[in-house]
Amino acid sequence: MKVTTEYLADNIVAIASGAGYAGVGVIRVSGANLSAVIAGLTHKDELKPRLAYYVDFYAAANEILDSGLVLFFRGPKSFTGEDVLEIQGHGSPVVLNMLLKRCLELGCRMAEAGEFTKRAYLNGKLDLVQAESIADLIHAESEASAKGALKSLKGEFSGQVQQINQQLIHLRMFVEATLDFPEEDIEFIANAKIKSKLELLQQEIHQLLGSTKQGVILNNGANIVIVGRPNVGKSSLLNALANEEIAIVTAIAGTTRDVVRQKIIIDGVPFNIIDTAGIRETDDVVEKIGIERALHAVASADLCMVLIDDNVGMSAADQQILVQLPEALPKLFIHNKIDLSGETPRISQQNELTQIYLSAREGLGIDLLRAK
Structure with a gap:
């Protein structure tokens, strides 16, 4: 270089x-x-x-x-x-x-x-990737992001990009030869299997793009937003995951009016946990703004934790919230308040959807959520 x-x-x-x-x-x-x-x-x-x-x-x-x-x-x-x-x-x-x-x-x-x-x-x-990796390594907030930045600094990502570039140059040689000699049946061009090589190269590029997205998440943290009806325990869940009183918790519905963010580290991986206002129909101007901000946070999330009051079960209001969530957004369904419903802490799969049963207030099943 x-x-x-x-x-x-x-x-x-x-x-x-x-x-x-x-x-x-x-x-x-x-x-x-x-x-x-x-x-x-x-x-x-x-x-x-x-x-x-x-x-x-x-x-x-x-x-x-x-x-x-x-x-x-x-x-x-x-x-x-x-x-x-x-x-x-x-x-x-x-x-x-x-x-x-x-x-x-x-x-x-x-x-x-x-x-x-x-x-x-x-x-x-x-190169530029390695130069940026120095800043990423200095500002790393987790073991995973530090290891990823060090790999880029050592040239692992740059080497993959260079390898793809060389393969593209090699394929370009065959394409130009075909254009320059269209009337001639050149054996080495016919045997080059250009289409299959190009398809393989496309797969490598998609894999590389996937790894870069994972690298961004490891560096900045995955954005995980908590949504649900008012008073289903969203703020309690945030506090339980953070192991401290980050958000105000009361029995009054609509206590959380704004988005509350907290970064936590689980097994060396950073997560940005985002508590939001309870989503419901309301005439309160301030609460409406909070609900709008909650839906905006959902739009940029990597994962959505949908909180359900297990003492009540899936309600029409919960179904209305699900309709407003992006279909492609990965979701975890959290059944909270099992201390009231009598359910035991567990994880189950229903219709290919992950359901986690826990009590944020009592700390039951929080370890299952962290492991997930």
Whole structure:
């Protein structure tokens, strides 16, 4: 991979470690020539690449600012493809800012957000997918999203795209040969089985698109919306899944007026649980707005949990709610309040629809829902 975009390869610097106090803090410098920075900061004329040195870090007046490790990576064998200097000092924000200020005195400028990764891309060290994966890995909120981002960073997704691209180029060769020599019966074209290869390639593309959708869900979380009549226990279910009192719960129908969102992690996978206003006919202006927002949340959901009061059973009002849900949207039917109906916690399949029996208030069957 080679990117020819030109840019000013001046020396840039930034604190690479997180904010706050720590045992070790890291500062990185990248540029075309770091000799002045190395000499001014460490009082060493040269550093051997990929070798850790324990040194003192000096101010302009030869005052020692800190001591720690320094590593030098000579381009292009570095993250950015340029010369890179990694400074590891004590993780005090004051100390790190003193070292940062010294680097600026030695001719560096503050790096813009993402500029190290940008230079890695411009120098052909990463492609765009890998560059985006760095941000995904840094901001990962679950084990699954971190593992997925790391796979993309290692080039797994890019490799699949490149493989498909090469197959398309190969098929294009046969198509162009057919167009250039329409009157000739060329044996290698006849034996190429272009149609079957194209169909196989279409399958690979659909599989890749499916994996990217799964990757988006792992990164951002699956949107799971809870819908049902007023007072069937939607907010209680949200609280039970989150293991804390997120939503207000009362015996008064219509307590929830707005959409309430909570991210939870189950087995390393993030889920965005969305509690909504109870759906019913009403003249209350505020409640109507809440119901409209509930239906809007349903439109962008990956899964819908339809809550039913098991003490009452499927009612005409429940059927009316089902009519308003997208037919293609996957659904789980949650029969709540089994502590009142006398039902036991269980999962059943009825007409190819999953039915889960639980009590959100008592915590019965919540483990079955989490496992599902």
